[in-house]
Amino acid sequence: MSKSEAKITGARLMVELLEEYGVDIVFGYPGGAILPFYDELYKSTKIKHILVRHEQGAIHMAEGYARSTGKLGVCIATSGPGATNLVTGLTDARLDSVPILAITGQVATNAIGTDAFQEADIYGITIPITKYNALIKSADDIARHFEEATLIALGGRPGPVLLDFPKDVQTELTNVRKSSKLKINPRHYQKPPIGGDLDAFAAALNKAKRPLLYVGGGAINANASKEIRELAEKGNIPVTTTLMGIGAFPGTHKLAVGMLGMHGTAYANKAVLECDYILNLGARFDDRVAKPGEFAENAVRAHIDIDTAEFNKRVSVDHIVHGDLKEVLKVLIPKVEKVDRSSWLEYLDTIRKNHPLEFDDSSDSIKPQAFLQKLFEKSKGKAIVSTDVGQHQMWAAQYYLFDEANKWLTSGGLGTMGYGLPAAIGAKFGNPNSTVICVSGDGSIQMNIQELATIAMYKKGVKILIFNNNFLGMVRQWQELFYEERFSESEWNYNPDFVKLGEAYSIKGMRVATKSEIDKAIEFFLEGDEARILEVMIPAEEKVFPMIPAGKSQKDMIEFSDAIRTGKK
Amino acid sequence: MKHILKILVNNHPGVMSHVSGLFTRRSYNIDSIAVGVTDNPEISSMVIVVKGDDSVVEQVKRQLLKLPDVIDVEDLAYHDCISRELVLVVVQCSDANRTEIISICEVFQARIADLTKTTFTIEFSGNTRQVNHFLEMMQKYGIEEIARTGQIALRYRS
Numbered sequence: 001m002s003k004s005e006a007k008i009t010g011a012r013l014m015v016e017l018l019e020e021y022g023v024d025i026v027f028g029y030p031g032g033a034i035l036p037f038y039d040e041l042y043k044s045t046k047i048k049h050i051l052v053r054h055e056q057g058a059i060h061m062a063e064g065y066a067r068s069t070g071k072l073g074v075c076i077a078t079s080g081p082g083a084t085n086l087v088t089g090l091t092d093a094r095l096d097s098v099p100i101l102a103i104t105g106q107v108a109t110n111a112i113g114t115d116a117f118q119e120a121d122i123y124g125i126t127i128p129i130t131k132y133n134a135l136i137k138s139a140d141d142i143a144r145h146f147e148e149a150t151l152i153a154l155g156g157r158p159g160p161v162l163l164d165f166p167k168d169v170q171t172e173l174t175n176v177r178k179s180s181k182l183k184i185n186p187r188h189y190q191k192p193p194i195g196g197d198l199d200a201f202a203a204a205l206n207k208a209k210r211p212l213l214y215v216g217g218g219a220i221n222a223n224a225s226k227e228i229r230e231l232a233e234k235g236n237i238p239v240t241t242t243l244m245g246i247g248a249f250p251g252t253h254k255l256a257v258g259m260l261g262m263h264g265t266a267y268a269n270k271a272v273l274e275c276d277y278i279l280n281l282g283a284r285f286d287d288r289v290a291k292p293g294e295f296a297e298n299a300v301r302a303h304i305d306i307d308t309a310e311f312n313k314r315v316s317v318d319h320i321v322h323g324d325l326k327e328v329l330k331v332l333i334p335k336v337e338k339v340d341r342s343s344w345l346e347y348l349d350t351i352r353k354n355h356p357l358e359f360d361d362s363s364d365s366i367k368p369q370a371f372l373q374k375l376f377e378k379s380k381g382k383a384i385v386s387t388d389v390g391q392h393q394m395w396a397a398q399y400y401l402f403d404e405a406n407k408w409l410t411s412g413g414l415g416t417m418g419y420g421l422p423a424a425i426g427a428k429f430g431n432p433n434s435t436v437i438c439v440s441g442d443g444s445i446q447m448n449i450q451e452l453a454t455i456a457m458y459k460k461g462v463k464i465l466i467f468n469n470n471f472l473g474m475v476r477q478w479q480e481l482f483y484e485e486r487f488s489e490s491e492w493n494y495n496p497d498f499v500k501l502g503e504a505y506s507i508k509g510m511r512v513a514t515k516s517e518i519d520k521a522i523e524f525f526l527e528g529d530e531a532r533i534l535e536v537m538i539p540a541e542e543k544v545f546p547m548i549p550a551g552k553s554q555k556d557m558i559e560f561s562d563a564i565r566t567g568k569k
Numbered sequence: 570m571k572h573i574l575k576i577l578v579n580n581h582p583g584v585m586s587h588v589s590g591l592f593t594r595r596s597y598n599i600d601s602i603a604v605g606v607t608d609n610p611e612i613s614s615m616v617i618v619v620k621g622d623d624s625v626v627e628q629v630k631r632q633l634l635k636l637p638d639v640i641d642v643e644d645l646a647y648h649d650c651i652s653r654e655l656v657l658v659v660v661q662c663s664d665a666n667r668t669e670i671i672s673i674c675e676v677f678q679a680r681i682a683d684l685t686k687t688t689f690t691i692e693f694s695g696n697t698r699q700v701n702h703f704l705e706m707m708q709k710y711g712i713e714e715i716a717r718t719g720q721i722a723l724r725y726r727s
Contacts, residue, residue: 127587128594132637135583152637183579183611184637309631312624 007173010139011036014103014165016177017146019046023074025065025429026050027058031078033118034105036170038076050429050458053450055082057422059089060448063098064426067409068384068434070223072153073098073426078105080118083164084125088416091129093160095413096244097221099153100160102130108168109137123164131159132184136166139174147179155189157307158221192306194328196321202335204300204319208277210344211237212296214260217244217412218282218305219325220405225249227329228281234333236341238348240268242283243397244412251401252381257348258357261289262548263394266355269546269554271348275299282306282325285315286413287551292316294553304328357398358545358560364514368392368467368538371518372399375437375465378522383435383463384427386410388420388444391473394544396439418447421464425451428460435463435526442468442495449501456505461529464507466498469540477543481558481568502533509533543568571600571647572626573618573722576633577640580606580613584638588615591636597621597629601654601719612640616721618697645722652722655694657682658704661711662689670710677703688713696720 008016014037018026027050030038041049052058055077062073077083083104093100107116112135123135132152134145149161205211213232219225225248232239232255239249240260249256258265260272272278278296280303285295295301295315302319303311311320321328359369372395385400386409387393393410402408409427411419424438445466455462467473475490499509509532512521525534545560558568578584585604592599600618607614619626626644633642645652662670662684670689674681679693693703697720704712 123583124586127583127590131635148637185640187634188637307635309628309635311631313628 005175007175009036009040009170010136010142010165010172010174011040011170013139013142013174013177014146014170015040015044015047017143018074019044021072021150023047023072026074026076027052027061027065027426028076029055029058029078029082031082031105031118033079033107033167034076034082034103034165034170036167037103037105037165049076050454052422053453054448055085056088056418057425057448057451057454059086059093059100059102060416060419060422061426061429062100063089063093063419064386064409064423065430066098066100066426067423068406068427069430070406071430072150073100074103075100076103078118079107079122080120082118083122084120086162087125087129088414090126090160090162092411092414092416092419094129094131096411097158097217098160099158101149101153102160102162104162104164105170106135106164106166109166110168112166122162126162129160130162133162133164135164136169139169139172140176142169142174143176144179144182148182148184151182151189152184156192157218191324191327192322194321194323194331196319196323198321198328198332198335201302201319201321202332204302205235205277205279206337206339208300209341210275211235211277211279211341212271212275212299213237213239213249213279213281214272214283215239215241215245215248215281216283217242219245219248222282222306222325223405224281224326224329225405227326227333229253231329231333231336234338235336236339236345238271238345240264240271242286242289242412243410245283246397246408247402247405250403252403255345257352259397261286262550263398263544263546264289265357265398266546266557266559267348267352269548269557270351270355272296273554278302280304280317284310285313287314290315291551291553294555355559359542363539365539366513366515366518366536368395368536368542369399370515371536372396372439374518375522376400379435379437379526383407383437384409384424384431386420386424386427386436386438388438388440388447389415389417390441390444391477391542391544392439392441392444392467417444420444421448421462422451424462424464425454425460428462436461437463437465439465440467441473442466442470442492442498443472445498452502452505452507455531456507460531462531463525464531464533465525466533466535467538468495468498468535469538469542470495471540473540473542474544476540480541480543481547482549498533498535507531507533509535511535511537513537570622571618571620573616573645573647573650573652573720574626574630574633575643575645575722576615576617577607578613578615579638579640580611581638584613585615587636587638588617588633591632592617592619592629595629595632597625601717603654603719603721605721616719618720643724645724650722650724652696652720653694654697654700654720655692655718656700656704657716658691658693658707659713659715660689660691660707661687661713663687666710670707673706677706679703
């Protein structure tokens with residue numbers, strides 16, 4: 001009997017498919033319904049399994065791994081509670097277009113639908129939050145589902161996929177090792193032909209006196225950094241990025257105006273107000289960035305995206321090109337003329353000087369902004385930085401600049417507290433030689449703090465920075481500015497001793513509270529390739545500026561200077 | 570404005586939830602939905618009637634095309650297609666109005682599928698306007714029960 005005819009179990013086949021695909025690391029947590037698969041994983045010499053402490057940790061690790069390496073992130077969970085613990089991560093990956101393959105155990109096919117022990121209809125639950133999902137009903141279908149799932153996860157606009165794998169299908173024998181006919185249309189995984197009038201596109205851009213590039217996370221997924229830089233430099237066009245687009249264009253470049261939107265720089269937001277042409281490269285006119293009807297209203301608006309459903313979704317645009325951003329830019333750049341736009345650039349420089357990112361650093365307490373500036377200098381901007389969600393996230397986005405893509409890992413679309421620590425661990429597994437820093441807050445870190453055990457177990461040198469203000473800082477900021485200082489449930493009456501908590505996991509830590517300690521603290525923090533916890537005590541009233549209140553437009557931006565004037569600093 | 574979307578999908582379980590779920594979670598209201606297999610047993614045709622302006626429907630269309638199981642979406646303009654729905658209706662009748670109901674059915678070319686001493690079960694197919702109109706006519710006799718299929722549609726051939 002030849003190898004192709006020899007029958008193997010579904011679980012064995014799944015492991016072999018992962019190996020053949022080149023997956024060398026998976027993040028997961030075993031349980032009853034996935035045991036046959038784990039048994040085969042045990043025998044695999046090619047795949048390293050990372051045992052986490054909570055399935056949510058597993059999927060965020062897979063996300064951190066995928067986003068920092070550009071590869072597929074794989075996570076494993078058992079049926080029922082294991083599977084439902086993946087839901088937040090799947091939604092996160094869906095909103096931020098991260099290629100994730102989740103494999104979940106399921107009760108045996110004859111028990112499905114009976115409310116069996118640890119049964120959940122994860123197929124039904126995850127329909128709206130995955131790009132593709134399937135319940136595998138026969139071992140003969142595994143190869144096809146696997147191929148379809150991986151193609152879809154990485155194809156076009158990437159996203160999460162889920163394969164639900166019943167226990168009896170894991171033990172069923174099959175000799176179907178290759179998928180026959182795929183049931184999905186090639187448009188779901190092949191690069192689309194370029195659609196749109198690029199000449200008209202270029203002509204409008206060439207005419208523009210005050211153009212602006214507005215770069216989103218799609219630019220990173222399309223690996224289009226080089227082309228964006230070429231386009232910007234050739235046309236002398238300033239570049240603003242979204243939270244997700246950070247790193248797609250060098251943050252220290254003279255044409256970079258920083259992040260736009262709710263907590264973007266004043267100069268980026270003013271550039272949006274005053275540009276006469278705005279070119280959206282793989283961004284989605286998110287509601288934290290664009291208010292329909294008021295976004296770049298005096299400008300010709302153009303949009304390049306791989307997902308046609310993004311066109312005219314929230315903001316109407318004048319020129320549309322559908323396609324892979326890298327491919328489109330390659331064709332567009334030769335059509336773009338070298339235009340002298342020095343007066344526009346000088347004007348933006350003046351705004352940058354007059355409306356810088358500001359904070360009051362006169363007291364002896366540590367200001368997170370100053371701390372991050374210092375961290376940026378000391379780490380030479382080379383670190384991979386993950387964040388949780390809140391004030392610390394926005395400060396990191398503002399003050400830690402990135403010259404490269406795939407080094408900034410943050411939960412942009414869903415705003416998932418608890419993302420940062422596991423994402424950093426995943427990134428460290430994918431980039432063992434890089435410095436990986438998790439910037440978090442005292443609120444966020446506690447959402448997945450159990451993953452300290454994963455760091456300790458695998459001796460991963462993840463650096464964890466916790467800005468502690470004994471508050472849910474961003475909630476407090478909104479309550480102070482918009483709810484007359486009624487701090488409803490945003491104050492923590494109790495935090496653990498984070499340094500001692502680290503010690504419990506053999507992770508060295510330090511707590512600092514005064515400015516004079518910053519240098520020493522950062523030195524301790526970055527030293528060697530060992531995990532560290534650095535707890536930085538910061539004032540509770542410190543706020544993130546500039547700020548565009550939710551639902552408002554660039555015109556309603558509150559800057560630090562406005563806040564001082566109105567006493568709301 | 571009403572749009573009739575004709576959606577070709579892979580014929581396997583779960584596709585219906587994917588498609589209808591997309592409408593629910595984006596708050597697009599489905600007027601009617603009808604599903605049946607095509608001449609190819611691997612492919613089903615779904616006809617969904619939605620209300621919305623052109624830009625909303627365009628958005629629906631693009632979102633639908635992102636679903637891996639959706640093969641094609643065609644937006645049939647209302648006046649540009651033959652549409653039919655089937656209704657089964659149970660109408661009360663008495664000796665006094667039995668003939669009257671029969672003659673209305675003749676006018677509409679509706680078929681009487683069953684009758685008892687006190688009821689007619691009538692089968693009627695037509696476009697939505699005709700079905701509504703027919704039911705309106707039956708209203709005064711007393712409708713006991715209705716089952717409607719939702720619309721199916723095909724584009725006119727020139």
